Amino acid sequence: MPSNPLLHFITKVINIEDIKVLNYDFITDDEIVIEIQNQSKVGQCPRCGKTTNKTHQNHWYIVRDIPMSDYQVFLKVNRRQLKCTECQKVFSEKLSFVKSRRTYTKRLANKVIKEVLETDVENAARRNRMSSSEIETILKELESELLKEKPNQIKKLGIDEITQLKGGKNYAAVLVDLETRRPIALLEKRNKAVIAEYLSSLGSEILNQIEEVSIDLWIPYKSLIQEMLPNAQVVADRFHVMKQINQELDARRKQEKRAALKIKNRQEREKKLTGLTHSKYPLLKKKECLSVQEQAQIDLLKKVAPDLGEMYRNKEAIRDIFESPITSDEALDKFLEWTQGAYKLFPKSCRTISRWIDEILAYFDRRTTQGIVEGINQKIKLIKCRAYGLTNFNSFRRRVLLNWYFFC
Ligand SMILES: [Zn+2]
Known part of the structure; x- marks a missing residue:
């Protein structure tokens, strides 16, 4: 039996709450089995809720844990079966570090899954000295747990x-x-x-x-x-409303560009194209986020394609409505005013807004x-x-x- 200070040291190193190391054994050149014991002596009966410390049976089994330097680590743990002194039910004690019926610790599962997400299964297998199919098992088991989880309240x-x-x-x-x-x-x-x-x-x-x-x-x-x-x-x-507005704006930009390419007079054509080139992203941006250069691009655009300039202004105006701290009644007035002014340039978006007006106004009451x-x-x-x-x-x-x- 190893000396107590050494066991105390290993207990610190493996760092699992409420666990004491009893013994360890190098079973091969790179595998170590650490025998551990749960320090908490009592368990709560799942049937009647009474706590008990009466051991019915010891049940030793082995779970895989995260590797330690070059060693694969297995924990040999006693998951005791307890017997309720009140209702006589026999039940397994809960262990904080391993889920029931799993052959690996929770922290190993977490480490493996993170590594799979960051890299891939093969990599995670190599790093943890496991086979790909062992990794797949961990993934599948967690997935089925997640799929079973149903929310108990949604507002x-x-x-x-x-x-x-x-x-x-x-x-x-x-x-x-x-x-x-x-x-x-x-x-x-x-x-x-x-x-x-x-x-x-x-x-x-x-x-x-x-x-x-x-x-x-x-x-x-x-x-x-x-x-x-x-x-x-x-x-x-509201983001979907804005998305539609932006789509209509962008469709118009493309249309203007196609039309510009057909202009016969070279000078005129190039002037218009210079105004339209690189205008896609500035047009979609918020006015307060435009760089000096982008602002200049918008100003130029207003000269060569006034309708697009006007559409940009309208797009920003409707965003302002969404961002103003106003009531739904006030918002209704603003939307009516907006659609009247923007109908010619944004026919599709205006139709959408009028079809969805109640649901859009609900945003102003709830801000969801x-x-x-x-x-x-x-x-x-x-x-x-x-x-x-x-x-x-x-x-x-x-x-x-x-x-x-x-x-x-
Ligand atoms: Zn009981």
């Missing part, structure tokens, strides 16, 4: 879409709890039936608690929410946006770029879920 829900795998034309739907800022589901399709199925799986108790749902400007979502979430106010996401969803979407896009070789939705979803688990 503000966001629904958005994301383009799926590279080159795909399909959209996946992402559902986010806007208060906790956590994605709650990634669904393979964004159609009404798929979302309805997921929502029903949450149960009516949760659905009835939802007070508002922020959506992009997609009519099927709106009718779905009205059918399934009786207490929810639909809020049109999907800003967070946009952020998550950006992150999913990054994952997609890195998720090299992921050709099916399930492995894509697994990556996304694991990322959320760690980094959101």
Whole structure:
């Protein structure tokens, strides 16, 4: 039996709360088994809640832990079976560092998954001296835990879409709890039936608690929410309103450029093209974020393409409305005024605004946006770029879920 100071030292080094090292053994050149004991003597009966320290049976088993320098580390641990003195139920004690029925510690799982997300399975296997299939097992087990996890309360829900795998034309739907800022589901399709199925799986108790749902400007979502979430106010996401305005502005810029290329007079043509070139990003930017050079570009643009200049002004004006601390009644007046002035240049956006006016105004009462969803979407896009070789939705979803688990 090794001396106590040495065991005390190893206890410090392995650094697991409430654990004492009893012994250790080098079983091969690079494998060490450390025998540990849980210091907490009592457990709580899952049936009646009474605490007990009566051991029914010792149950030793081995779990893999994070490697120590060049050694693979296995922990030999006694997960005692306790017997409740009140109701006689026999149960296994809880160990903080390992989930029940797992053959690896929580911290090993965390380390492995982070490494997989940062690099890939092969790399994580090498670093932890494990096989790829052992790593896959860890990933699958955590994924199934995450998929089983259902939120127990949602007040503000966001629904958005994301383009799926590279080159795909399909959209996946992402559902986010806007208060906790956590994605709650990634669904393979964004159609009404798929979302309805997921929502029903949450149960009516949760659905009835939802007070508002922020959506992009997609009519099927709106009718779905009205059918399934009786207490929810639909809020049109302001970023999606702005997105549509920006799209209409950009379409006009392209159109002006095509027209300019057809101008016969060379001098005139070049003058117009100089004004239009490099105008895409300045046009989409907020006026307060324009650099001096970009501002000059906008000023020039106003001269060669006055309509585009006017559209830029309109775009900034509607953004101002969204950012002003006004009531929904005041906002209604402002939108009416805006649409009257902008109808000729933004016919599509004006039609959208009038179709969604109630939901847009709801934003002014609640100030809910999907800003967070946009952020998550950006992150999913990054994952997609890195998720090299992921050709099916399930492995894509697994990556996304694991990322959320760690980094959101
Ligand atoms: Zn009991």
